[in-house]
Amino acid sequence: MASIDTTSTEPIRRPFEGRRVHLGDVLLQGFAGAAAVGVVVIVGLIVWKLVDSADPAISKYGVGFVWHKVWNPVVGREAYGAASFLFGTAITSFFALLIATPLAIGIALFLTELAPRGIQAPVTALVEMLAAVPSVVIGLWGILVLGPALRTNIESWLHSAFGFIPLFGPPSASGASIFTAIIVLSIMILPIVSSISRELFLGVPHELKEGALALGTTRWEMVRGVMFPYARGGIAAALILGLGRAMGEAIAVTQVIGGGVFIHWSLFGQGDTLASKIASEYQGATSNLEVASLIYLGLILLMLSLVANLTAQWIVRRVERRHGVVRGGRA
């Protein structure tokens, strides 16, 4: 810097290297820095507060809380454990992702590659509107419309056709079931995954696609050979975002999952997820131990989300390294 100044008669103005202190730069740095530090502080405070408030349950049950399948809030018979809710969270988010992934990628491909021009814009807008429907509204629709419809049409059919698979047990009595929760969650994560995938597909350079087609590939081969490898890392990240949404969704799941302390393989049974248990019981919690146990559930959920996010980052990095992804800016 100094050498440039001395060798040139007129100082060369470089936007970010000048010695002059710009008020704007200082403000920008201060504001951006404070925002970044603020987030770290808030996350730290949340974790500290969760651990602090969950302390009665942590010191009473220790790590065993995680694998104990019991939840009894009656004063005098209190006993708490997270196992059934962990199971509920795992099974609902896994299957929701399993259902939503192919659909979301299909929608994204359709919108970028296959849809006629006139259809693209309205369908894109509709898919994105799906993300804007409040979860409590989806939950209401789930309990009043979707649940009963699934029970009478889909669940009974799946049970009679594939009843030998433990997943498809006897249909639920009321339409409130893990299966309904899975469908509701798939609907909720579908727009997230599909709109991110769409952006990723749109970012695939035209030359690559046209080059592939010029080499005589079919459309499917082009999608498989060019678009998927290009977007793989991003799609994986989108899926983890969806997973995070599915694990954390509380209200809609609370409305349709039916509740109960169960671990069973039938998707048509009832259950609870970590988030739905907190949502349904926290406000009405009566004893200190119950409140602490609910917060302990929250702590577990936070850890799960953290692990999911870290896994996502790891996957993205690994995929990108392995495939040497060419990105617009980096190519």
Place this chain on the structure above:
Amino acid sequence: MPRLGTSIRTITALAIAAAVAVTAAGAASAKRATTLNGAGSTLIAPALAVWGPAYSKTSGTEVNYSGIGSGGGIAAITAKTVDFGASDAPLNPDQAAACSDCVQIPWALSATVPTYNIPGLHSGQLKLDGTTLAKIFLGQITKWNDPAIASLNKGTSLPDLAITVAHRSDGSGDTYAFTDYLSKVSSAWASQVGPAATAVNWPTGVGGKGNPGVAAIIASTPGAIGYISVAYVKQNKLNWTRMKNAAGNYVLATGPAIEAAAQTVKSVPPDNKMSIVNPPSSSKYKGAWPLSTFTYVIVHTSSTQAQALRKFIFWALTPKAQHLISNSFLVFAPIPKVVLVAAEKTLAKVH
């Protein structure tokens, strides 16, 4: 730079203007009448929606209330974020210890009602008694044409339909009254599930969030039975179950029937904790609804709002205020005299 300077001046000017506006607004609201903020029970929320405007008209004091659930109301009053909390279940020992200078005052009388969805059966057609209801909620009776139910419903044809039990998944005063009743009429319930509680470990059934959640499950499920606040049953025209009381009569949860149940209170304990479920079999209670419950307002004995609070609660206990909410639509019942006297005595401690 000059442009930046200008925008900073603009921002500063705006900030000062905003600060002035906020201060002015604050001063204005300070000059306005007292406001009482309350939170808690959803069961009492319709009553406060009537009481609030009526009281504001007579006294000039505004009453804000949010129905966030009984447990939430207790937490809020313990943390002093509201002036009063409302709960359908009395404070349990943990809660009373946390809110040590709190008193609970019974200020309204309500009930919970078993309601059902049985194809072919109208409202008021199903008759049940306590032990049968307990067996249904224990999962021991699973069909509507079970002999135990059929024997109570001679002349009514009951379908060969599976029973789906619906209950609250959130902590609830209705659950408290319901489990209070079941634990008193069924020893099996008392030993298996336990005493009255706002949330229990249900042996069977589907959980719904809030009265609307349970109502939705019942509405969409032929064969379902659940319990719901009387006001909600009334407003949504759900099916009423006739319950057999200890005197042997099948009754509906009408205002007079709830009032009759409250006549069982002869003396009020110092903590005002009363249970009026399953009134005794004497002929005095022959029309009593067996699933009735008091609902409480919880306040700190000393607070800056004590005077305004005392006036408001005193007003709410007056026959005039009680009758405002005891009509065919809201279905609360006026609290009996002995309870009123005890409530006023407790209220005197608030200063």
